[in-house]
Amino acid sequence: MKRALLAAVLLLAAAACGAPSTDAGGASEGTITLRVGDQKAGSQALLKAAGLLDGAPYKITFAQFTSGPPLLEAINAGAVDIGGVGNTPPIFAAAADSKIKIVAAYKQNVTGAAVVVPANSTLTSPADLRGKKIAVAKGSSSHHHLLSVLKKEGLKFSDIQPQYLQPADALAAFSGGTVDAWTIWEPFTSQAILQHKAKVLVDGTGYVNGLNFTVAAPEAVETKADAVRDYLTRLAKAREWALTHKPEWAKVWAAETGLPQEVADAAVDNAVSSPIVIDDAVVTSEQEMADAFAAEGLIPGGLKFADFVDQRFNDIVGAAR
Structure with missing residues (x-):
């Protein structure tokens, strides 16, 4: 492999x-x-x-x-x-x-890093990520962002279902409704918000360097x-x-x-x-x-x-x- x-x-x-x-x-x-x-x-x-x-x-x-x-x-x-x-x-x-x-x-600027959710999502806080399918590019900056968000909520990676996807595949999964959230960086953050009506659950403030x-x-x-x-x-x-x-x-x-x-x-x-x-x-x-x-x-x-x-x-x- x-x-x-x-x-x-x-x-x-x-x-x-x-x-x-x-x-x-x-x-x-x-x-x-x-x-x-x-x-x-x-x-x-x-x-x-x-x-x-x-x-x-x-x-x-x-x-x-x-x-x-x-x-x-x-x-x-x-x-x-x-x-x-x-x-x-x-x-x-x-x-x-x-x-x-x-x-x-x-x-x-760290606000470009974001965990976004679909417009109709019922998730309202990072704590709601427990058990959810979250798209993230393995080993990318968004991987650490997600880890930091989970850690602050007392969660581990084992508490979620990470979906390791590159941005193009993650966007397709996000827009198709097969994941609950997407952890991403610019320009994909703005793309998700403007083209797919995504909501920012949490940005990088206080989480990333x-x-x-x-x-x-x-x-x-x-x-x-x-x-x-x-x-x-x-x-x-x-x-x-x-x-x-x-x-x-x-x-x-x-x-x-x-x-x-x-x-x-x-x-x-x-x-x-x-x-x-x-x-x-x-x-x-x-x-x-x-x-x-x-x-x-x-x-x-x-x-x-x-x-x-x-x-x-x-x-x-x-x-x-």
Whole structure:
């Protein structure tokens, strides 16, 4: 089963990387290629919106993934070099002893993370989740959000019926009425609310840390260090741009993803993020998350998150402002 999953991940990445790629301007034959794993409304769209996609002395290709866990599978397998994920995928990848390094961090509004229920749901509080079928992407940021919500109510994962689904399948299950709730992030939160009349049972306030990360393959960090540094600098500048150009970013976001403009407009406030350094507070927050997952038996115990962090690019945060 695991081999089949890995094969599927590699096939997806290879197919995406084999598609027409984005050349970061000026790259010549035989130069370095930085293979970027991306997600819906991710780095490629943001860099394009900010006008920072072109002009690098290396080539960039983008491979699209449904969420962070399969993206990190691809990094571990050597299919891509670097990519952006939420706060939880690196924990699951590290627990599996994957070959990853966290090289950049960002902070965003936590209200975009939400547990949503159908418009006609009788659930009115997190305590009502006991025994219910809840859609969640395993190993994603929403996985930790759900764990935190349950823990605060004195519940365990064994007290619910988790339905491990990627966003597209989860949306189908949610709209089709086969799950009682869905734990998700932007832009899917706004999509569920605006297109499917979902109600927010609880958002991320008081439950999640709002962190996102750029994760790289250790080999890429060592052999493509200049390209990685340049890419991270461009991405940090693009994120700073988005903070002050939300309407422009939302317009490009909608065009790039096919989302209705109203969804992109609603999601953008929660989706923009500020570059921050990977300091002790960041590492401690992630370690606490890892410990919480281990306590539930969802990952092995003993994980030391700091072992998977590379702080050599922290100076980019100041340079991007």
